[in-house]
Amino acid sequence: MxxxxxxxxxxxxxxxxxxxxxxxxxxxxxxxxxxxxxxxxxxxxxxxxxxxxxxxxxxxxxxxxxxxxxxxxxxxxxxxxxxxxxxxxxxxxxxxxxxxxxxxxxxxxxxxxxxxxxxxxxxxxxxxxxxxxxxxxxxxxxxxxxxxxxxxxxxxxxxxxxxxxxxxxxxxxxxxxxxxxxxxxxxxxxxxxxxxxxxxxxxxxxxxxxxxxxxxxxxxxxxxxxxxxxxxxxxxxxxxxxxxxxxxxxxxxxxxxxTVIGRDNLAKLQPISNFVSEIANLRPFMRQPFVGASAFAHKGGIHVSAILKDARTYEHIPPETVGNERRVLLSDQAGKSNILFKAHELGYKLEKDDPTVDRLLKELKIKESMGYEYSVADASFELVLRQTLGQPLHYFHFRNFFVVDAKREEDPEPMSEATVIVDVKGQQEHTAATGLGPVNALDQALRKGLERFYPGLKEMRLLDFKVRVLSGAVRDTGGTASFVRVLVESGDKTDHWTTMGVSHNIIEASWQAVVDAINYKLFKDEMAAAE
Known part of the structure; x- marks a missing residue:
């Protein structure tokens, strides 16, 4: 050649x-x-x-x-x-x-x-x-x-x-x-x-x-x-x-x-694409052919059903050839094949005729119509999956939160304070904290109430926080009363995960995402301890 x-x-x-x-x-x-x-x-x-x-x-x-x-x-x-x-x-x-x-x-x-x-x-x-x-x-x-x-x-x-x-x-x-x-x-x-x-x-x-x-x-x-x-x-x-x-x-x-760089080196393409983006401090282009995150992402149920039988039906090359990977997305266009693929990927053995699959698909479609986007929040999807399977997580029980934001004329920045009440292992924890904004204050107050019982939370860190205004969601009234979706990426020493929340109220959406992130961290730690 x-x-x-x-x-x-x-x-x-x-x-x-x-x-x-x-x-x-x-x-x-x-x-x-x-x-x-x-x-x-x-x-x-x-x-x-x-x-x-x-x-x-x-x-x-x-x-x-x-x-x-x-x-x-x-x-x-x-x-x-x-x-x-x-x-x-x-x-x-x-x-x-x-x-x-x-x-x-x-x-x-x-x-x-x-x-x-x-x-x-x-x-x-x-x-x-x-x-x-x-x-x-x-x-x-x-x-x-x-x-x-x-x-x-x-x-x-x-x-x-x-x-x-x-x-x-x-x-x-x-x-x-x-x-x-x-x-x-x-x-x-x-x-x-x-x-x-x-x-x-x-x-x-x-x-x-x-x-x-x-x-x-x-x-x-x-x-x-x-x-x-x-x-x-x-x-x-x-x-x-x-x-x-x-x-x-x-x-x-x-x-x-x-012959160009050799077939073996092709698998380095996706990593170097991301490396250069990171060094340049530019967001990678998701829909970039071959190396983008969406290059081998499948959303339609018919597509997913086909690739599970033979990936050549909707993929022009095997994704690993260029260092990429196949992804199956969960959305209101998802079918049973999407659910089965994601569940198996997470280690849950479900069959196509399992009634859980129908219940989960129905739940996902309802949530998606409200603005939830599980294709970008795998951790929140796994929590929903466990809930549907009758395996909810019970690390703490929410009772109440109260958030105050105040700013006086002479203050350079607003003051944020949050109070949280949760039940943890038979005890009621009533904590308060200040923070750099209401979400940070809520996060600090919740951690204060939980870290005594779950010390592993001390190694968990917020890596990214995104807010998007949604249009077209159910009951969307538009303008400042629109639904918002909050995505929170969290990480610890070994892993990182994404969770989300949706609400008219940005504080409530953030709270949902933060609670999911903490629950997922505690679930991970529990699974690691059981191994």
């Missing part, structure tokens, strides 16, 4: 995405993960453009890469300098990378308008820069900026620009859809023409996603002869982003029969 190399530009082009900021240490950690994934080239940045990229190239010299070659990125030399005097080329060489990638103008209007030089002078800039660098580094890659737009407007000149780089010694010519506006058919036409005119050239492709075709355009270029794809993890990049390598790689390897 033919080898297709992957050139990752997450650290440079990806870092130009809105809301994405990477420190030097962030970039080094990502680079090490990319190397472990089997990526062939890692573009570290433009050493002459900003202090962060220069620091990265200084710091990365102490790192060892087992798979990837590190590349520095920059432009052709400025028209007013010779290559020997150009500060940009000097910065590229100072980075001391085995690979240097430079971009040059291949669209005639960019030469005459953006650079302000005659067309022939632009060809000289390309040739002189490539030749100068090739004499000093192992490998030079030429990024033909705006090639596809240039080819549509002036194909003869675009080809001349490519030929100038090739004759000067460029190891690879990368055809760039810089504006991201080319259709796949246009990509194909241009790649065919380049293959015909420059058959000896080794081609790459660099696609942007402004028409949501970056992945498709990259695959088409490879199909027609390109041997390298440039892109980013999760498709991060300027404007609408770059070709998403988390989709490009498995499509090439699994669907088109090329």
């Amino acid at each position: 033919q080898q297709i190399t992957i050139y990752d530009t997450t650290l440079r082009d990806g870092a130009q995405a809105e809301e994405l900021n990477l420190t030097t240490q962030d970039k080094i950690r990502i680079a090490q993960k990319l190397d472990d994934l089997g990526i062939h080239y890692i573009e570290g940045g433009w050493p002459g453009s900003n202090p962060t990229d220069k620091k990265f190239f200084d710091a990365v010299r102490s790192c060892t890469f087992k798979n990837a070659k590190l590349a520095a990125f920059g432009s052709t030399h400025m028209a007013k300098f010779t290559p020997e005097k150009d500060p940009n080329l000097a910065g590229l060489l100072e980075a001391e990378t085995p690979v240097v990638t430079i971009f040059g103008k291949t669209w005639d209007i960019h030469a005459t308008i953006a650079l302000g030089v005659p067309l022939e002078r632009n060809l000289e800039l390309i040739a002189n820069s490539v030749a100068y660098l090739k004499a000093r580094v192992d490998e030079v890659i030429f990024d033909a900026e705006h090639f596809f737009d240039g080819y549509k407007r002036n194909p003869e000149y675009a080809m001349k620009a490519l030929n100038a780089a090739l004759e000067a010694g460029a190891d690879r010519l990368v055809l760039c859809d810089t504006n991201g506006g080319s259709l796949t058919s246009e990509i194909g036409e241009a790649v065919r023409a380049v293959r015909e005119k420059l058959p000896e050239a080794r081609l790459g492709v660099h696609a942007h996603n402004d028409s949501e075709l970056a992945v498709a355009n990259s695959l088409e270029a490879v199909r027609l002869g390109a041997v390298q794809v440039q892109g980013t993890i999760n498709g991060y990049g300027e404007r609408c982003g770059n070709a998403n390598l988390c989709s490009v790689i498995p499509n090439l390897e699994l669907k088109m029969g090329f």
Whole structure:
């Protein structure tokens, strides 16, 4: 099978995405993960453009890469300098990378308008820069900026620009859809023409996603002869982003029969997708193909029934191939198969004709119509399941809570105080606590009443708290009287779990979620002690 190399530009082009900021240490950690994934080239940045990229190239010299070659990125030399005097080329060489990638103008209007030089002078800039660098580094890659737009407007000149780089010694010519506006058919036409005119050239492709075709355009270029794809993890990049390598790689390897990073490394795709999202402090895109949390999530009862018989009925590849997992969601569209799958997943042995399944399905549909969403709160679902099975949890009994919020003119923040009364093991606990907001005060007061009986609660922590206003729920009156759903993610030393509550009253919804979280923690501890 033919080898297709992957050139990752997450650290440079990806870092130009809105809301994405990477420190030097962030970039080094990502680079090490990319190397472990089997990526062939890692573009570290433009050493002459900003202090962060220069620091990265200084710091990365102490790192060892087992798979990837590190590349520095920059432009052709400025028209007013010779290559020997150009500060940009000097910065590229100072980075001391085995690979240097430079971009040059291949669209005639960019030469005459953006650079302000005659067309022939632009060809000289390309040739002189490539030749100068090739004499000093192992490998030079030429990024033909705006090639596809240039080819549509002036194909003869675009080809001349490519030929100038090739004759000067460029190891690879990368055809760039810089504006991201080319259709796949246009990509194909241009790649065919380049293959015909420059058959000896080794081609790459660099696609942007402004028409949501970056992945498709990259695959088409490879199909027609390109041997390298440039892109980013999760498709991060300027404007609408770059070709998403988390989709490009498995499509090439699994669907088109090329060797890319190797089948064994494909299972690392989902973990590295989440890793880069976490480092970038960006929420992962749930519906991202292959690696998103929803990529193999099934909600419709008919779908679930089918995948339990043969997963190929509604999955284009086995999820574990790319490090993902199958998920079955519980909702008002769920059927018995969803209930059985989730119950078996949690260790409860139910059969399809068990009356419990019908009762639970009915209960879930009623709750979902009120705004409960059990597909995102597995812990709350298990508590409902136990209740339906006649196995409710009785760690404490709620009697009363009372919450006071007050703020005076001179107070910078409101004061919150909560009082809670619960029965625990035959004793009534009446506790009070203040907190940073009413929910925190309630949580503190409830814990104060329970921790004496259940010391394991001291290791439980709130990890996340989300509130969503619901529309369309039963008895929804809209506006500030709408139902709200509260999701609470909690964790301890070994696990984390999500619970929820729904009510017109945000305090009541929060209370439900917190009580479920505590009950689930106590249930977990009880099961662990029994083993």
